[in-house]
Amino acid sequence: MQNLRKDFPILIKNSLVYLDSAATSLKPQQVIESVASYYSEIGATVHRGIYKSSVIATNLYENTRDQVAKFIGANSAREIIFVRNTTEAINLVAYTWGEKNTQEGDEIITTIMEHHSNFVPWQRLAERKKAKLKVVGLTEDGHLDMENFNRLLSKRVKLICVTGVSNVLGTINPITKITQAAKMVGAKVLVDGAQMAPHMKVDVENLGCDFFAFSGHKMLGPTGIGVLWAREELLNGMEPFLSGGGMINEVTVGDTTYADLPLKFEAGTPNIDGVIGLGAAIDYLNKIGMEKVRSYEEKLVEYGTGVIGEVRGVRVFGPEKTNLRGGVISFTVDKIHPHDLASILDEQNIAIRAGHHCCMPLHGKLGVTSTARASFYIYNTKTDVDRLVEGINKAKKILK
Amino acid sequence: MDLYKELLIDHWKNPRNFKRLKRATSRVKLVNPLCGDKMTLELKVENGEIADVGFSGTGCIISQAAGSLLTEEVRKLKKLDKICKIDEKEYFKILGTNVVPGRKKCALLAYQALKKALEGNGRQNT
Numbered sequence: 330m331q332n333l334r335k336d337f338p339i340l341i342k343n344s345l346v347y348l349d350s351a352a353t354s355l356k357p358q359q360v361i362e363s364v365a366s367y368y369s370e371i372g373a374t375v376h377r378g379i380y381k382s383s384v385i386a387t388n389l390y391e392n393t394r395d396q397v398a399k400f401i402g403a404n405s406a407r408e409i410i411f412v413r414n415t416t417e418a419i420n421l422v423a424y425t426w427g428e429k430n431t432q433e434g435d436e437i438i439t440t441i442m443e444h445h446s447n448f449v450p451w452q453r454l455a456e457r458k459k460a461k462l463k464v465v466g467l468t469e470d471g472h473l474d475m476e477n478f479n480r481l482l483s484k485r486v487k488l489i490c491v492t493g494v495s496n497v498l499g500t501i502n503p504i505t506k507i508t509q510a511a512k513m514v515g516a517k518v519l520v521d522g523a524q525m526a527p528h529m530k531v532d533v534e535n536l537g538c539d540f541f542a543f544s545g546h547k548m549l550g551p552t553g554i555g556v557l558w559a560r561e562e563l564l565n566g567m568e569p570f571l572s573g574g575g576m577i578n579e580v581t582v583g584d585t586t587y588a589d590l591p592l593k594f595e596a597g598t599p600n601i602d603g604v605i606g607l608g609a610a611i612d613y614l615n616k617i618g619m620e621k622v623r624s625y626e627e628k629l630v631e632y633g634t635g636v637i638g639e640v641r642g643v644r645v646f647g648p649e650k651t652n653l654r655g656g657v658i659s660f661t662v663d664k665i666h667p668h669d670l671a672s673i674l675d676e677q678n679i680a681i682r683a684g685h686h687c688c689m690p691l692h693g694k695l696g697v698t699s700t701a702r703a704s705f706y707i708y709n710t711k712t713d714v715d716r717l718v719e720g721i722n723k724a725k726k727i728l729k
Numbered sequence: 730m731d732l733y734k735e736l737l738i739d740h741w742k743n744p745r746n747f748k749r750l751k752r753a754t755s756r757v758k759l760v761n762p763l764c765g766d767k768m769t770l771e772l773k774v775e776n777g778e779i780a781d782v783g784f785s786g787t788g789c790i791i792s793q794a795a796g797s798l799l800t801e802e803v804r805k806l807k808k809l810d811k812i813c814k815i816d817e818k819e820y821f822k823i824l825g826t827n828v829v830p831g832r833k834k835c836a837l838l839a840y841q842a843l844k845k846a847l848e849g850n851g852r853q854n855t
């Protein structure tokens with residue numbers, strides 16, 4: 330996908346090797362322009378105005394909701410709630426559905442490979458409700474331990490919270506297996522789609538989950554816009570998360586009735602330019618095709634795990650089979666602290682991430698305090714990987 | 730090469746004062762949970778002067794080289810009132826390098842340990 334690099338102004342301006350797309354992706358000109366043109370040509374808010382520009386803004390905003398619904402295979406745009414990011418989407422579920430549907434003695438299952446975003450809210454909910462948080466472990470090769478998962482399943486389990494793709498190990502988790510098993514005990518399943526939606530075709534109906542959360546900024550969109558998808562009947566049964574303007578039907582001194590879905594969950598003036606930018610990002614991805622995004626990244630990761638793994642002293646984490654691995658390679662280099670490696674690479678204009686990547690429980694399990702992480706997206710090339718390998722070798726030489 | 734100057738790498742490879750003291754008058758252990766850097770800094774103070782200083786720990790180059798460079802400076806200055814005057818600005822001069830904000834915590838670990846150790850000897854922070 331060499332030819333699309335020209336769409337990314339940051340890649341044109343610098344000789345930057347950007348390998349931190351799992352944290353946030355770069356944005357193509359098309360997305361940047363869509364955001365700019367909202368401010369330079371429309372400017373009005375949504376859902377209110379009688380005047381033309383507000384009608385245009387509302388149409389763009391609501392069209393994006395339709396687009397998002399199609400993008401993830403939702404049955405209806407009413408099931409698409411715009412939030413700030415994955416973290417907010419998960420908290421929304423914890424504070425509404427979770428608050429109402431968990432009680433003392435209930436159990437919530439999460440996994441050791443979760444991002445803090447899909448871990449801490451459940452830890453806190455369990456604490457509030459005196460429920461139990463159960464944590465699924467890992468196999469040797471970085472997959473979820475499904476035997477362990479099956480043992481943890483019981484009628485007491487109300488919710489299973491699992492990431493679609495690990496942001497550290499790259500593991501692509503067997504979500505359909507998990508949702509099928511969940512149905513047998515009547516548990517709901519929340520999928521953290523932050524590393525999934527940007528990188529592969531998602532169909533929430535096929536996945537069989539009940540909640541799906543993701544962030545626009547990791548999929549070419551602006552920061553500050555994310556999505557919660559949930560089944561309509563669940564959303565109808567949930568109390569509002571935030572309340573105020575925009576989410577009401579009628580307010581009297583004594584009482585308030587709420588707006589219908591999805592606006593019931595969108596209190597306050599929303600992130601209009603973020604939504605419009607997300608729409609442009611989805612257009613961009615659709616033009617390429619999500620199957621192609623995935624197959625391109627799979628090849629890149631296969632190449633990457635190969636050549637990075639060959640460097641002496643390097644330990645690559647996560648599954649060996651690249652067909653079960655997203656665009657993430659976490660590794661350590663013998664005797665070099667990941668922070669030092671990242672700093673030396675930075676001096677060669679190579680951006681990687683070093684640390685615990687918001688997965689402290691996982692790093693504890695792996696027996697390291699931090700790792701270095703290179704993550705890929707559609708604009709990365711084999712040349713980027715080669716420069717990373719060169720950079721690692723250079724770091725080894727400097728610190729020999 | 731900006732950050733990893735030879736001085737820093739030398740102090741990382743051959744850390745000075747890397748030892749535990751037998752009769753420390755104050756001992757501070759600090760951890761940076763974000764990256765796992767650990768630093769123990771010990772002082773032996775006699776009559777307002779440093780009789781001995783040592784550090785030990787594990788972590789990134791910056792944190793560990795900083796322990797070596799700072800304890801060298803402490804040994805050189807000797808007098809507590811002079812050591813108490815080391816502020817952040819002076820500290821980065823001693824390290825001979827500037828760090829990006831993301832690495833500041835690593836760099837400051839030794840400095841914070843020293844400040845705490847000095848408090849332990851009834852001295853005020855500057």
Ligand SMILES: Cc1ncc(COP(=O)(O)O)c(C=O)c1O
Binds near residue numbers: 414446
């Ligand atoms: C797997 C996973 N979940 C959740 C998040 C949180 O996303 P955000 O910071 O956009 O809420 C991230 C990324 O930071 C992630 O990689």
